[in-house]
């Protein structure tokens with residue numbers, strides 16, 4: 329089977345394409361969980377399970393030349409923008425065939441050729457980067473849109489608010505997507521965010537819309553409008569996607585046995601699973617499920633069989649100019 | 660032949676870079692009016708979309724510059740005061756500097772930060788008088804401290820052309836320096852030291868404006884028959900270790916004068932490397948601000964914490980005893 333690539337064009341145009349991508353992200357995340365448990369992935373991951381509708385809905389509104397900045401919980405965004413799952417998985421495993429040649433791992437996965445300017449380990453840090461990329465597009469007279477994904481936790485980062493101001497003042501083509509999953513690690517948004525998420529964007533004159541973040545089609549509709557507005561020079565838009573993560577904040581959480589979410593709350597959100605919602609819009613998903621599971625099996629095979637990097641190259645790529653650092657305690 | 664001031668040299672470098680390369684753009688506070696000097700007249704000449712007055716959002720616009728650099732521009736940010744670099748350590752060190760490695764070489768962040776007025780500015784007290792170049796050198800961000808107008812021009816041009824982030828510190832105390840220049844100014848590569856005055860008895864490594872103190876002292880000591888080599892690293896990271904090695908090969912004696920805090924400072928690195936790698940005939944010395952110094956306001960106190968010529972003279976005499 330030939331893997332579908334972004335070179336084939338945006339693959340999320342039909343409900344079936346979108347279902348397939350939701351399925352792919354879900355399956356990828358489950359596979360990652362398995363590989364964390366087996367010890368193949370070290371450092372763990374931040375599972376995206378439950379939030380797939382946001383990545384797929386938003387990315388289905390984008391064109392290949394559009395760009396995005398992602399978060400510590402970035403696999404969904406990276407896949408939905410078209411990254412090769414096999415190379416993303418290889419990156420999680422720290423292999424030379426990974427998107428970042430094993431130098432980035434889960435939290436820094438990037439594919440600049442696809443406009444994926446990087447997942448980011450610092451909450452809120454991607455926002456000004458997205459604004460900068462949008463500014464570059466505006467200066468170049470290009471019709472690119474840049475999406476900045478972030479969580480509700482980022483709403484309390486000053487740099488995010490600075491980014492809102494700059495994007496609004498300069499009327500830049502940015503779509504700010506807040507994935508409000510209700511928690512920043514264990515901290516409920518209800519006790520962390522004064523006022524409202526929408527209110528923060530509105531304070532900067534940015535049109536702000538709340539969307540059902542469990543519904544791929546609702547997110548897509550809102551994102552299409554936001555992207556069209558941004559693309560036509562209308563300036564930034566803010567989308568608050570109300571969603572939920574079914575798993576813990578980080579894979580470490582299972583071992584720690586922390587308890588901060590009522591079981592009924594998790595169960596209630598699980599009933600609104602975006603995978604089921606996306607499946608309901610298409611006929612029999614069996615063939616697509618089969619296709620995805622074959623693709624993931626291949627990805628697994630590819631990643632696990634890929635070579636680990638040579639330790640002698642640990643400082644390769646440190647400088648774009650090729651500058652070699654002096655050896656430290658290790659050469 | 661004409662006299663070129665340090666600030667005018669920075670201005671000329673920015674103007675030439677903007678003229679030569681349409682992807683170069685400037686960001687900063689009050690740069691349209693040219694309040695700090697280096698950007699004077701540039702907005703009129705190149706337009707407000709390339710010479711951009713930013714709101715007071717250092718983290719925001721530094722992150723914007725990172726994103727713009729990833730998207731193909733070559734942004735230069737002017738920082739009004741050195742302490743603003745503390746605010747944007749995240750954007751510069753944790754994002755810009757790390758992008759190339761973290762992406763496995765996919766990304767390049769050609770971003771330049773210019774601090775025209777680093778170090779004591781006489782009477783600006785605790786929060787405006789730091790010289791935080793050592794922090795960037797420690798983190799591996801390319802770090803430049805030119806001492807003369809010619810070097811300021813040439814190194815700023817290289818910084819802007821470089822594919823990696825570079826921070827350029829223009830010492831406030833060097834802004835009054837003028838060079839006698841004719842014709843076009845050369846572009847000076849990063850990572851190459853300059854020996855301002857050759858000597859055989861002792862190598863004085865002087866950073867930034869202190870080069871001029873070292874030169875004055877060298878002239879003075881020459882009358883007593885002491886031959887001082889004045890070595891200006893110009894780029895603190897990457898440091899020109901080879902040139903330092905060649906100098907120490909001749910003199911065997913080392914004194915470093917550096918207007919930043921002592922502990923973990925660039926002076927410590929120079930001494931450590933010299934001790935590890937080169938043949939020294941005398942224990943090396945360094946003159947710096949005290950550990951953890953905060954410059955006090957009163958003039959006498961401000962001066963008391965900055966390294967100067969008298970301390971340098973003492974240190975040179977001390978190493979000459981060996």
Ligand SMILES: Cc1ncc(C[n+]2csc(CCOP(=O)(O)OP(=O)(O)O)c2C)c(N)n1
Nearest residue numbers: 401449450451479480481482509511512513
């Ligand atoms: C600026 C910053 N503060 C703290 C952390 C540690 N941290 C990583 S993820 C996270 C929670 C982020 O919550 P949110 O933005 O809501 O995103 P979510 O994890 O819910 O997807 C925290 C506190 C960090 N990486 N960066």
